[in-house]
Amino acid sequence: MTKNNATPIAFTVSDLTVAYDGKPAVWDADLAVPEGVLMAIVGPNGAGKSTLIKAALNLIPRAAGTVRFYGKTYEQARDLVGYVPQRGSVDWDFPTSVIDVVTMGLYGKLGWFRRPGKRERALALQALEQVGLGDFADRQISQLSGGQQQRTFLARALVQDARIYFMDEPFAAVDAVTERAIVAILSELRSRGKTVIVVHHDLQTVPEYFDWVTLLNIEVIASGPTREVFTQDLLNKTYGGRVAGLQAPAPSDDSAESPAAYTGYAPARAGS
Protein backbone atom coordinates (compact mmCIF):
# COMPACT_ATOMS: atom_id res chain seq x y z
CA MET A 1 0.00 0.00 0.00
CA THR A 2 1.63 3.23 -1.09
CA LYS A 3 0.81 6.45 0.65
CA ASN A 4 0.93 9.51 -1.52
CA ASN A 5 1.15 13.08 -0.33
CA ALA A 6 -2.63 13.53 -0.34
CA THR A 7 -3.05 11.18 2.62
CA PRO A 8 -3.36 13.18 5.83
CA ILE A 9 -0.83 12.58 8.58
CA ALA A 10 -2.62 10.99 11.53
CA PHE A 11 0.13 10.96 14.11
CA THR A 12 3.19 13.17 14.40
CA VAL A 13 6.03 13.03 16.92
CA SER A 14 8.68 15.77 16.94
CA ASP A 15 11.91 15.72 18.95
CA LEU A 16 10.38 13.47 21.62
CA THR A 17 12.72 12.61 24.49
CA VAL A 18 11.77 10.63 27.60
CA ALA A 19 14.25 10.06 30.41
CA TYR A 20 14.38 7.80 33.47
CA ASP A 21 16.97 8.39 36.17
CA GLY A 22 19.07 10.58 33.92
CA LYS A 23 19.19 8.08 31.07
CA PRO A 24 17.20 8.59 27.90
CA ALA A 25 14.56 5.91 27.29
CA VAL A 26 13.51 7.55 24.04
CA TRP A 27 15.89 10.02 22.41
CA ASP A 28 14.88 12.77 19.98
CA ALA A 29 12.27 10.70 18.17
CA ASP A 30 10.59 12.03 15.03
CA LEU A 31 7.68 10.23 13.40
CA ALA A 32 5.02 11.04 10.83
CA VAL A 33 2.45 8.29 10.43
CA PRO A 34 -0.05 8.64 7.56
CA GLU A 35 -3.73 7.88 8.08
CA GLY A 36 -4.90 4.35 7.42
CA VAL A 37 -1.69 2.41 8.03
CA LEU A 38 -1.06 -0.51 10.33
CA MET A 39 2.26 0.34 11.91
CA ALA A 40 4.46 -1.91 14.01
CA ILE A 41 6.97 -0.44 16.44
CA VAL A 42 9.77 -2.98 16.74
CA GLY A 43 13.08 -2.98 18.51
CA PRO A 44 15.04 -4.86 21.17
CA ASN A 45 13.98 -5.16 24.80
CA GLY A 46 14.19 -1.82 26.52
CA ALA A 47 14.30 0.11 23.26
CA GLY A 48 11.55 2.42 24.52
CA LYS A 49 8.67 1.03 22.42
CA SER A 50 6.03 1.11 25.17
CA THR A 51 7.60 4.26 26.58
CA LEU A 52 7.11 5.99 23.24
CA ILE A 53 3.38 5.35 23.08
CA LYS A 54 2.86 6.01 26.78
CA ALA A 55 4.61 9.34 26.44
CA ALA A 56 2.51 10.11 23.37
CA LEU A 57 -0.66 9.49 25.41
CA ASN A 58 0.56 11.64 28.34
CA LEU A 59 0.73 8.58 30.59
CA ILE A 60 4.33 9.36 31.49
CA PRO A 61 6.03 12.76 31.43
CA ARG A 62 8.05 13.88 28.41
CA ALA A 63 11.42 15.52 28.88
CA ALA A 64 11.04 17.31 25.54
CA GLY A 65 9.17 17.21 22.26
CA THR A 66 5.65 17.50 20.90
CA VAL A 67 3.05 14.95 19.80
CA ARG A 68 0.11 15.70 17.51
CA PHE A 69 -2.94 13.70 16.48
CA TYR A 70 -4.33 15.11 13.24
CA GLY A 71 -2.53 18.30 14.17
CA LYS A 72 -4.12 18.50 17.62
CA THR A 73 -2.65 18.02 21.06
CA TYR A 74 -3.66 14.96 23.05
CA GLU A 75 -6.05 16.97 25.23
CA GLN A 76 -7.86 18.22 22.12
CA ALA A 77 -7.79 14.88 20.33
CA ARG A 78 -8.70 12.51 23.16
CA ASP A 79 -11.86 11.25 21.42
CA LEU A 80 -9.81 10.35 18.37
CA VAL A 81 -7.46 8.06 20.27
CA GLY A 82 -8.05 4.50 21.48
CA TYR A 83 -5.65 2.62 23.74
CA VAL A 84 -5.04 -1.06 24.45
CA PRO A 85 -2.67 -1.40 27.43
CA GLN A 86 -0.60 -4.51 28.13
CA ARG A 87 -2.98 -7.01 29.64
CA GLY A 88 -0.60 -7.65 32.54
CA SER A 89 -1.18 -4.10 33.73
CA VAL A 90 -4.42 -4.91 35.59
CA ASP A 91 -5.64 -7.35 38.25
CA TRP A 92 -7.72 -9.97 36.43
CA ASP A 93 -9.23 -11.13 39.72
CA PHE A 94 -11.07 -7.81 40.00
CA PRO A 95 -14.76 -8.46 40.76
CA THR A 96 -16.32 -7.59 37.41
CA SER A 97 -17.64 -9.18 34.23
CA VAL A 98 -16.31 -9.17 30.67
CA ILE A 99 -19.04 -6.86 29.36
CA ASP A 100 -18.40 -4.49 32.25
CA VAL A 101 -14.75 -4.13 31.25
CA VAL A 102 -15.72 -3.51 27.63
CA THR A 103 -18.29 -0.89 28.70
CA MET A 104 -15.45 0.96 30.45
CA GLY A 105 -14.35 2.02 26.96
CA LEU A 106 -17.48 4.20 26.85
CA TYR A 107 -17.09 5.80 30.29
CA GLY A 108 -15.05 8.68 28.88
CA LYS A 109 -17.85 9.70 26.51
CA LEU A 110 -20.50 9.49 29.21
CA GLY A 111 -19.00 12.28 31.30
CA TRP A 112 -19.31 12.80 35.04
CA PHE A 113 -22.16 11.20 37.01
CA ARG A 114 -23.85 9.46 34.04
CA ARG A 115 -24.21 5.69 34.16
CA PRO A 116 -23.95 3.32 31.19
CA GLY A 117 -27.36 2.06 30.02
CA LYS A 118 -28.91 -0.17 27.36
CA ARG A 119 -27.25 1.64 24.47
CA GLU A 120 -23.80 1.20 26.00
CA ARG A 121 -24.48 -2.48 26.71
CA ALA A 122 -25.53 -3.05 23.10
CA LEU A 123 -22.37 -1.38 21.79
CA ALA A 124 -20.23 -3.43 24.15
CA LEU A 125 -21.94 -6.67 23.08
CA GLN A 126 -21.36 -5.79 19.44
CA ALA A 127 -17.64 -5.26 20.10
CA LEU A 128 -17.47 -8.58 21.97
CA GLU A 129 -19.04 -10.35 18.97
CA GLN A 130 -16.38 -8.76 16.79
CA VAL A 131 -13.55 -10.26 18.83
CA GLY A 132 -15.34 -13.61 19.09
CA LEU A 133 -16.29 -13.34 22.76
CA GLY A 134 -20.03 -12.84 22.31
CA ASP A 135 -20.82 -15.79 24.57
CA PHE A 136 -18.51 -14.54 27.31
CA ALA A 137 -20.29 -11.26 28.09
CA ASP A 138 -21.40 -12.17 31.61
CA ARG A 139 -18.35 -14.27 32.44
CA GLN A 140 -16.25 -13.20 35.41
CA ILE A 141 -12.94 -11.85 34.10
CA SER A 142 -10.81 -14.16 36.26
CA GLN A 143 -12.17 -17.09 34.23
CA LEU A 144 -10.62 -15.82 30.98
CA SER A 145 -7.52 -17.25 29.34
CA GLY A 146 -4.69 -14.88 28.45
CA GLY A 147 -5.86 -14.63 24.85
CA GLN A 148 -9.45 -13.96 25.93
CA GLN A 149 -8.19 -11.22 28.27
CA GLN A 150 -6.37 -9.64 25.34
CA ARG A 151 -9.49 -9.79 23.17
CA THR A 152 -11.53 -8.23 26.00
CA PHE A 153 -9.11 -5.30 26.05
CA LEU A 154 -9.34 -5.09 22.26
CA ALA A 155 -13.14 -4.96 22.44
CA ARG A 156 -12.90 -2.21 25.04
CA ALA A 157 -10.81 -0.17 22.58
CA LEU A 158 -13.18 -0.93 19.70
CA VAL A 159 -16.19 0.58 21.49
CA GLN A 160 -14.22 3.81 21.82
CA ASP A 161 -14.64 4.16 18.03
CA ALA A 162 -11.38 6.07 17.75
CA ARG A 163 -9.50 7.09 14.62
CA ILE A 164 -6.01 6.22 15.88
CA TYR A 165 -5.40 3.13 17.99
CA PHE A 166 -2.36 2.44 20.14
CA MET A 167 -1.83 -1.17 21.19
CA ASP A 168 0.88 -2.23 23.62
CA GLU A 169 2.03 -5.78 22.83
CA PRO A 170 -1.37 -7.23 21.88
CA PHE A 171 0.29 -10.34 20.43
CA ALA A 172 2.36 -11.12 23.52
CA ALA A 173 1.80 -14.72 24.67
CA VAL A 174 -1.60 -15.25 23.04
CA ASP A 175 -3.04 -18.41 21.51
CA ALA A 176 -3.46 -18.93 17.76
CA VAL A 177 -7.21 -18.16 17.87
CA THR A 178 -6.56 -14.82 19.51
CA GLU A 179 -3.72 -13.99 17.13
CA ARG A 180 -6.02 -14.61 14.14
CA ALA A 181 -8.80 -12.58 15.79
CA ILE A 182 -6.47 -9.65 16.37
CA VAL A 183 -5.16 -9.78 12.80
CA ALA A 184 -8.74 -9.81 11.47
CA ILE A 185 -9.63 -6.81 13.63
CA LEU A 186 -6.54 -4.96 12.48
CA SER A 187 -7.40 -5.35 8.80
CA GLU A 188 -11.00 -4.44 9.54
CA LEU A 189 -9.84 -1.25 11.23
CA ARG A 190 -7.60 -0.42 8.28
CA SER A 191 -10.42 -0.98 5.81
CA ARG A 192 -12.39 1.61 7.75
CA GLY A 193 -9.54 4.11 7.39
CA LYS A 194 -8.31 3.84 10.98
CA THR A 195 -4.66 4.14 11.88
CA VAL A 196 -3.26 1.47 14.20
CA ILE A 197 0.10 1.66 15.97
CA VAL A 198 1.20 -1.59 17.55
CA VAL A 199 4.16 -2.37 19.82
CA HIS A 200 5.29 -5.68 18.39
CA HIS A 201 7.85 -8.31 19.30
CA ASP A 202 7.67 -11.00 16.67
CA LEU A 203 9.82 -9.95 13.72
CA GLN A 204 8.70 -12.88 11.55
CA THR A 205 5.11 -11.68 11.30
CA VAL A 206 5.88 -8.00 10.65
CA PRO A 207 5.77 -8.11 6.80
CA GLU A 208 2.59 -10.20 6.91
CA TYR A 209 0.62 -8.10 9.42
CA PHE A 210 1.88 -4.54 8.98
CA ASP A 211 2.31 -2.18 6.06
CA TRP A 212 4.31 0.41 8.01
CA VAL A 213 7.20 -0.07 10.44
CA THR A 214 9.12 2.02 12.92
CA LEU A 215 12.45 0.58 14.03
CA LEU A 216 13.30 1.87 17.46
CA ASN A 217 16.27 1.52 19.73
CA ILE A 218 16.07 4.55 22.02
CA GLU A 219 16.41 6.57 18.80
CA VAL A 220 14.21 6.06 15.76
CA ILE A 221 16.43 4.05 13.39
CA ALA A 222 13.96 4.17 10.51
CA SER A 223 10.24 4.63 9.91
CA GLY A 224 8.27 4.07 6.71
CA PRO A 225 6.58 1.47 4.48
CA THR A 226 7.46 -2.08 5.53
CA ARG A 227 9.11 -3.09 2.26
CA GLU A 228 11.43 -0.07 2.38
CA VAL A 229 12.26 -0.08 6.07
CA PHE A 230 12.08 -3.71 7.13
CA THR A 231 15.46 -4.65 5.64
CA GLN A 232 18.25 -6.81 6.99
CA ASP A 233 20.56 -3.85 7.02
CA LEU A 234 18.30 -1.60 9.10
CA LEU A 235 17.33 -4.46 11.42
CA ASN A 236 20.99 -5.13 12.11
CA LYS A 237 21.39 -1.47 12.93
CA THR A 238 18.39 -1.58 15.27
CA TYR A 239 19.39 -4.75 17.08
CA GLY A 240 23.08 -3.91 17.28
CA GLY A 241 24.14 -6.13 14.39
CA ARG A 242 23.11 -9.31 16.11
CA VAL A 243 19.90 -10.19 14.34
CA ALA A 244 20.55 -13.12 12.05
CA GLY A 245 18.06 -13.79 9.29
CA LEU A 246 15.15 -12.21 11.15
CA GLN A 247 15.60 -14.42 14.17
CA ALA A 248 14.49 -13.59 17.68
CA PRO A 249 15.49 -10.16 18.98
CA ALA A 250 18.96 -9.89 20.42
CA PRO A 251 19.64 -8.17 23.73
CA SER A 252 20.11 -4.43 23.84
CA ASP A 253 22.92 -2.52 25.49
CA ASP A 254 23.11 -1.33 29.09
CA SER A 255 21.58 2.05 28.47
CA ALA A 256 18.27 0.28 27.97
CA GLU A 257 18.04 -1.08 31.48
CA SER A 258 15.93 1.51 33.24
CA PRO A 259 13.11 1.71 30.68
CA ALA A 260 13.12 -2.06 30.58
CA ALA A 261 12.47 -2.12 34.30
CA TYR A 262 9.60 0.29 33.80
CA THR A 263 7.83 -1.58 31.04
CA GLY A 264 8.25 -4.90 32.75
CA TYR A 265 10.53 -6.58 30.25
CA ALA A 266 13.46 -8.42 31.72
CA PRO A 267 16.39 -7.29 29.61
CA ALA A 268 18.00 -10.37 28.13
CA ARG A 269 21.70 -10.38 28.91
CA ALA A 270 22.83 -13.37 26.88
CA GLY A 271 26.57 -13.60 26.43
CA SER A 272 27.43 -10.89 28.94
Add this chain to the structure above:
Amino acid sequence: MTTLGRDQRVIGVIAVLALVAILFIGVSQTAWGIQYDYTLRTVALGGALLGVLTGVLGCFAVLRRESLIGDAISHAALPGVGVAFLVAGRDLGALLIGAGVASWLGVQCVNAITRTTRLKQDTALGIVLAAWFAAGIALLAYIQSTPNASQAGLDKFIFGQAAAMLESDVRLIAAAGGVALVMIVLFWKEFKLVTFDPEFAQANGFRVRFITALLSTLIVLAIILGLQVAGVILMVGMLIAPATAARQWTDRLDVMLVLSAACGAFAGGIGAIISAVSTNVPTGPMIIVVASILVALSIAFAPGRGFVWTLLRKRADRRRFAVPTIGGA
Protein backbone atom coordinates in the same frame (compact mmCIF):
# COMPACT_ATOMS: atom_id res chain seq x y z
CA MET B 1 -22.13 -20.84 37.92
CA THR B 2 -24.49 -18.08 36.88
CA THR B 3 -24.30 -14.54 38.16
CA LEU B 4 -27.87 -14.73 39.36
CA GLY B 5 -27.14 -17.77 41.51
CA ARG B 6 -24.23 -16.03 43.16
CA ASP B 7 -26.27 -12.92 43.94
CA GLN B 8 -29.03 -14.98 45.55
CA ARG B 9 -26.36 -16.56 47.70
CA VAL B 10 -25.25 -13.12 48.86
CA ILE B 11 -28.82 -12.26 49.90
CA GLY B 12 -28.77 -15.51 51.86
CA VAL B 13 -25.53 -14.56 53.59
CA ILE B 14 -26.92 -11.15 54.56
CA ALA B 15 -30.11 -12.83 55.87
CA VAL B 16 -28.00 -15.21 57.99
CA LEU B 17 -26.00 -12.27 59.40
CA ALA B 18 -29.22 -10.44 60.31
CA LEU B 19 -30.66 -13.57 61.90
CA VAL B 20 -27.54 -14.20 64.01
CA ALA B 21 -27.52 -10.54 65.10
CA ILE B 22 -31.17 -10.74 66.21
CA LEU B 23 -30.53 -14.04 68.00
CA PHE B 24 -27.50 -12.52 69.70
CA ILE B 25 -29.51 -9.58 70.99
CA GLY B 26 -32.34 -11.86 72.16
CA VAL B 27 -30.08 -14.37 73.90
CA SER B 28 -27.94 -11.67 75.50
CA GLN B 29 -31.06 -10.08 77.01
CA THR B 30 -32.64 -13.25 78.37
CA ALA B 31 -29.67 -15.46 79.21
CA TRP B 32 -27.09 -12.87 80.28
CA GLY B 33 -29.47 -10.17 81.43
CA ILE B 34 -27.91 -7.42 79.32
CA GLN B 35 -29.98 -4.23 79.38
CA TYR B 36 -30.20 -2.49 76.02
CA ASP B 37 -30.45 0.95 77.57
CA TYR B 38 -29.80 4.24 75.82
CA THR B 39 -26.02 4.08 76.30
CA LEU B 40 -25.65 0.56 74.95
CA ARG B 41 -27.95 1.31 72.00
CA THR B 42 -25.79 4.34 71.17
CA VAL B 43 -22.62 2.25 71.36
CA ALA B 44 -24.09 -0.56 69.23
CA LEU B 45 -25.40 1.86 66.62
CA GLY B 46 -22.06 3.68 66.50
CA GLY B 47 -20.14 0.44 66.04
CA ALA B 48 -22.50 -0.78 63.33
CA LEU B 49 -22.46 2.53 61.40
CA LEU B 50 -18.70 2.62 61.58
CA GLY B 51 -18.68 -0.93 60.25
CA VAL B 52 -20.81 0.12 57.26
CA LEU B 53 -18.46 3.01 56.49
CA THR B 54 -15.24 0.99 56.79
CA GLY B 55 -16.81 -2.00 55.06
CA VAL B 56 -17.74 -0.01 51.97
CA LEU B 57 -14.49 1.95 51.71
CA GLY B 58 -12.42 -1.07 52.67
CA CYS B 59 -13.48 -2.74 49.40
CA PHE B 60 -11.61 -0.08 47.45
CA ALA B 61 -8.60 -0.23 49.79
CA VAL B 62 -8.37 -4.02 49.34
CA LEU B 63 -8.88 -3.96 45.56
CA ARG B 64 -6.31 -1.19 45.18
CA ARG B 65 -3.91 -3.32 47.28
CA GLU B 66 -3.59 -0.55 49.81
CA SER B 67 -4.38 -2.53 52.97
CA LEU B 68 -0.94 -1.82 54.40
CA ILE B 69 -1.26 1.88 53.67
CA GLY B 70 -4.43 1.80 55.77
CA ASP B 71 -2.43 0.19 58.57
CA ALA B 72 0.26 2.88 58.35
CA ILE B 73 -2.38 5.64 58.29
CA SER B 74 -4.02 4.45 61.49
CA HIS B 75 -0.75 3.82 63.37
CA ALA B 76 0.62 7.16 62.25
CA ALA B 77 -2.36 8.92 63.82
CA LEU B 78 -1.26 8.29 67.41
CA PRO B 79 1.36 11.05 67.82
CA GLY B 80 -1.20 13.47 66.35
CA VAL B 81 -3.61 12.54 69.14
CA GLY B 82 -0.91 13.29 71.73
CA VAL B 83 0.13 16.61 70.20
CA ALA B 84 -3.49 17.70 69.79
CA PHE B 85 -4.13 16.92 73.45
CA LEU B 86 -1.12 18.99 74.55
CA VAL B 87 -2.21 21.90 72.35
CA ALA B 88 -5.99 21.93 72.59
CA GLY B 89 -6.85 19.68 75.53
CA ARG B 90 -9.37 16.88 75.54
CA ASP B 91 -11.69 17.74 72.70
CA LEU B 92 -12.64 14.92 70.30
CA GLY B 93 -12.71 17.21 67.27
CA ALA B 94 -9.22 18.49 67.99
CA LEU B 95 -7.90 14.99 68.70
CA LEU B 96 -9.25 13.69 65.37
CA ILE B 97 -7.84 16.66 63.47
CA GLY B 98 -4.47 16.01 65.13
CA ALA B 99 -4.78 12.35 64.15
CA GLY B 100 -5.59 13.28 60.57
CA VAL B 101 -2.65 15.67 60.25
CA ALA B 102 -0.19 13.13 61.69
CA SER B 103 -1.49 10.42 59.31
CA TRP B 104 -1.24 12.74 56.36
CA LEU B 105 2.37 13.60 57.26
CA GLY B 106 3.10 9.90 57.63
CA VAL B 107 1.73 9.07 54.18
CA GLN B 108 3.66 12.00 52.66
CA CYS B 109 6.82 10.60 54.26
CA VAL B 110 6.14 7.14 52.80
CA ASN B 111 5.66 8.68 49.36
CA ALA B 112 8.80 10.81 49.69
CA ILE B 113 10.88 7.79 50.74
CA THR B 114 9.54 5.67 47.87
CA ARG B 115 10.16 8.45 45.35
CA THR B 116 13.60 9.59 46.36
CA THR B 117 15.31 6.40 47.55
CA ARG B 118 15.65 2.86 46.28
CA LEU B 119 13.57 1.52 49.18
CA LYS B 120 10.38 -0.30 48.27
CA GLN B 121 6.98 0.82 49.50
CA ASP B 122 6.56 -1.98 52.07
CA THR B 123 9.85 -0.99 53.71
CA ALA B 124 8.90 2.68 53.72
CA LEU B 125 5.49 1.82 55.23
CA GLY B 126 7.12 -0.32 57.92
CA ILE B 127 9.60 2.39 58.88
CA VAL B 128 7.05 5.19 59.04
CA LEU B 129 4.48 3.05 60.83
CA ALA B 130 6.97 2.01 63.52
CA ALA B 131 8.47 5.49 63.96
CA TRP B 132 5.15 7.31 64.21
CA PHE B 133 3.62 4.71 66.50
CA ALA B 134 6.68 4.70 68.79
CA ALA B 135 6.58 8.50 68.96
CA GLY B 136 2.88 8.31 69.78
CA ILE B 137 3.38 5.80 72.60
CA ALA B 138 6.24 7.88 74.05
CA LEU B 139 4.12 11.02 73.87
CA LEU B 140 1.16 9.33 75.60
CA ALA B 141 3.46 8.02 78.34
CA TYR B 142 4.76 11.55 78.88
CA ILE B 143 1.22 12.96 78.99
CA GLN B 144 0.17 10.34 81.54
CA SER B 145 3.09 11.29 83.76
CA THR B 146 1.87 14.89 83.93
CA PRO B 147 -0.51 15.85 86.76
CA ASN B 148 -3.29 16.65 84.27
CA ALA B 149 -6.47 14.89 85.33
CA SER B 150 -8.16 15.07 81.95
CA GLN B 151 -5.55 12.83 80.33
CA ALA B 152 -7.34 9.76 81.68
CA GLY B 153 -8.53 7.55 78.88
CA LEU B 154 -6.29 8.97 76.20
CA ASP B 155 -4.61 5.58 75.98
CA LYS B 156 -7.98 4.19 74.81
CA PHE B 157 -6.95 5.39 71.36
CA ILE B 158 -4.50 2.49 71.22
CA PHE B 159 -7.05 -0.33 71.38
CA GLY B 160 -10.27 1.65 71.13
CA GLN B 161 -13.16 2.07 73.52
CA ALA B 162 -16.67 2.07 72.15
CA ALA B 163 -18.20 2.63 75.59
CA ALA B 164 -16.86 6.18 75.51
CA MET B 165 -18.95 6.95 72.43
CA LEU B 166 -21.46 9.75 72.77
CA GLU B 167 -24.55 10.40 70.70
CA SER B 168 -22.72 13.30 69.04
CA ASP B 169 -19.94 10.88 67.97
CA VAL B 170 -22.50 8.56 66.41
CA ARG B 171 -24.05 11.52 64.59
CA LEU B 172 -20.61 12.45 63.27
CA ILE B 173 -20.01 8.91 62.00
CA ALA B 174 -23.48 8.79 60.42
CA ALA B 175 -22.99 12.15 58.70
CA ALA B 176 -19.55 11.23 57.38
CA GLY B 177 -20.85 7.84 56.29
CA GLY B 178 -23.70 9.52 54.44
CA VAL B 179 -21.31 11.83 52.61
CA ALA B 180 -19.04 8.91 51.72
CA LEU B 181 -21.96 6.84 50.35
CA VAL B 182 -23.26 9.75 48.26
CA MET B 183 -19.76 10.25 46.85
CA ILE B 184 -19.50 6.56 45.96
CA VAL B 185 -22.87 6.63 44.19
CA LEU B 186 -21.99 9.82 42.29
CA PHE B 187 -18.49 8.74 41.30
CA TRP B 188 -19.28 5.03 40.94
CA LYS B 189 -17.95 4.46 37.43
CA GLU B 190 -14.95 6.72 38.04
CA PHE B 191 -13.98 4.90 41.26
CA LYS B 192 -14.46 1.54 39.58
CA LEU B 193 -12.44 2.41 36.47
CA VAL B 194 -9.60 4.04 38.41
CA THR B 195 -9.42 1.06 40.78
CA PHE B 196 -9.41 -1.50 37.96
CA ASP B 197 -7.26 0.21 35.31
CA PRO B 198 -5.87 3.66 36.21
CA GLU B 199 -3.71 3.80 33.07
CA PHE B 200 -6.67 3.33 30.74
CA ALA B 201 -8.65 5.85 32.80
CA GLN B 202 -5.94 8.43 32.34
CA ALA B 203 -5.65 7.72 28.62
CA ASN B 204 -9.41 8.35 28.43
CA GLY B 205 -9.12 11.78 29.94
CA PHE B 206 -10.28 10.96 33.45
CA ARG B 207 -8.60 13.07 36.11
CA VAL B 208 -7.03 10.06 37.77
CA ARG B 209 -5.09 12.07 40.35
CA PHE B 210 -8.21 13.88 41.50
CA ILE B 211 -10.36 10.73 41.64
CA THR B 212 -7.64 8.79 43.48
CA ALA B 213 -7.19 11.65 45.95
CA LEU B 214 -10.95 11.77 46.58
CA LEU B 215 -11.09 8.03 47.20
CA SER B 216 -8.04 8.11 49.48
CA THR B 217 -9.51 11.02 51.43
CA LEU B 218 -12.70 9.04 52.07
CA ILE B 219 -10.64 6.05 53.25
CA VAL B 220 -8.56 8.23 55.59
CA LEU B 221 -11.78 9.85 56.89
CA ALA B 222 -13.20 6.41 57.74
CA ILE B 223 -9.97 5.41 59.52
CA ILE B 224 -9.79 8.61 61.57
CA LEU B 225 -13.46 8.41 62.57
CA GLY B 226 -12.96 4.84 63.71
CA LEU B 227 -9.87 5.48 65.84
CA GLN B 228 -11.80 6.21 69.04
CA VAL B 229 -13.84 3.02 68.64
CA ALA B 230 -11.38 0.51 67.20
CA GLY B 231 -8.00 2.01 68.16
CA VAL B 232 -4.96 2.73 66.03
CA ILE B 233 -3.55 -0.81 66.13
CA LEU B 234 -6.56 -2.72 64.85
CA MET B 235 -8.33 -0.08 62.78
CA VAL B 236 -6.93 -1.62 59.61
CA GLY B 237 -8.81 -4.83 60.45
CA MET B 238 -12.12 -2.98 60.30
CA LEU B 239 -11.10 -1.75 56.87
CA ILE B 240 -9.96 -4.99 55.28
CA ALA B 241 -11.73 -7.84 57.12
CA PRO B 242 -15.31 -7.12 55.92
CA ALA B 243 -14.10 -6.55 52.35
CA THR B 244 -12.05 -9.75 52.40
CA ALA B 245 -15.02 -11.76 53.65
CA ALA B 246 -17.36 -10.19 51.08
CA ARG B 247 -14.98 -10.80 48.17
CA GLN B 248 -15.28 -14.55 48.73
CA TRP B 249 -19.01 -14.60 48.01
CA THR B 250 -19.39 -12.49 44.88
CA ASP B 251 -17.77 -11.49 41.61
CA ARG B 252 -19.54 -8.15 41.34
CA LEU B 253 -18.18 -4.93 42.78
CA ASP B 254 -21.57 -3.46 43.77
CA VAL B 255 -22.65 -6.69 45.46
CA MET B 256 -19.29 -6.88 47.21
CA LEU B 257 -19.77 -3.38 48.65
CA VAL B 258 -23.25 -4.20 49.98
CA LEU B 259 -22.13 -7.46 51.56
CA SER B 260 -19.00 -5.84 52.99
CA ALA B 261 -21.17 -3.14 54.57
CA ALA B 262 -23.36 -5.86 56.12
CA CYS B 263 -20.32 -7.74 57.48
CA GLY B 264 -18.87 -4.49 58.84
CA ALA B 265 -22.12 -3.56 60.55
CA PHE B 266 -22.39 -7.05 62.06
CA ALA B 267 -18.82 -7.10 63.39
CA GLY B 268 -18.87 -3.45 64.48
CA GLY B 269 -22.22 -3.71 66.27
CA ILE B 270 -21.69 -7.06 68.02
CA GLY B 271 -18.07 -6.26 68.89
CA ALA B 272 -19.05 -2.92 70.40
CA ILE B 273 -21.84 -4.50 72.47
CA ILE B 274 -19.61 -7.27 73.86
CA SER B 275 -16.86 -4.83 74.78
CA ALA B 276 -19.28 -2.32 76.31
CA VAL B 277 -21.00 -4.80 78.66
CA SER B 278 -17.88 -6.59 79.83
CA THR B 279 -15.28 -4.74 81.83
CA ASN B 280 -11.76 -4.30 80.53
CA VAL B 281 -12.35 -5.71 77.07
CA PRO B 282 -11.22 -3.07 74.56
CA THR B 283 -13.49 -2.63 71.56
CA GLY B 284 -10.97 -2.91 68.75
CA PRO B 285 -9.93 -6.49 69.50
CA MET B 286 -13.56 -7.56 70.08
CA ILE B 287 -14.72 -6.17 66.72
CA ILE B 288 -11.79 -7.76 64.94
CA VAL B 289 -12.40 -11.14 66.60
CA VAL B 290 -15.97 -11.11 65.25
CA ALA B 291 -14.83 -9.84 61.83
CA SER B 292 -12.09 -12.47 61.67
CA ILE B 293 -14.62 -15.23 62.33
CA LEU B 294 -16.59 -13.95 59.32
CA VAL B 295 -13.40 -13.92 57.23
CA ALA B 296 -12.46 -17.45 58.34
CA LEU B 297 -15.93 -18.82 57.58
CA SER B 298 -15.98 -17.09 54.20
CA ILE B 299 -12.53 -18.27 53.19
CA ALA B 300 -13.47 -21.79 54.23
CA PHE B 301 -16.97 -22.17 52.91
CA ALA B 302 -17.68 -19.60 50.19
CA PRO B 303 -18.72 -21.48 47.04
CA GLY B 304 -16.30 -21.12 44.17
CA ARG B 305 -13.42 -19.62 46.17
CA GLY B 306 -13.52 -21.23 49.62
CA PHE B 307 -11.01 -24.00 50.34
CA VAL B 308 -13.60 -26.52 51.47
CA TRP B 309 -15.39 -25.99 48.17
CA THR B 310 -12.09 -26.38 46.30
CA LEU B 311 -11.29 -29.62 48.14
CA LEU B 312 -14.73 -31.05 47.38
CA ARG B 313 -14.45 -30.09 43.73
CA LYS B 314 -11.01 -31.65 43.42
CA ARG B 315 -12.38 -34.87 44.91
CA ALA B 316 -15.35 -34.82 42.59
CA ASP B 317 -13.01 -34.23 39.65
CA ARG B 318 -10.90 -37.23 40.66
CA ARG B 319 -13.99 -39.42 40.86
CA ARG B 320 -15.27 -38.22 37.54
CA PHE B 321 -12.07 -38.32 35.52
CA ALA B 322 -9.49 -40.49 37.30
CA VAL B 323 -11.70 -43.51 37.90
CA PRO B 324 -12.79 -44.05 34.30
CA THR B 325 -9.24 -43.51 32.97
CA ILE B 326 -6.89 -45.13 35.50
CA GLY B 327 -9.29 -47.25 37.55
CA GLY B 328 -10.81 -48.80 34.45
CA ALA B 329 -7.48 -50.07 33.14
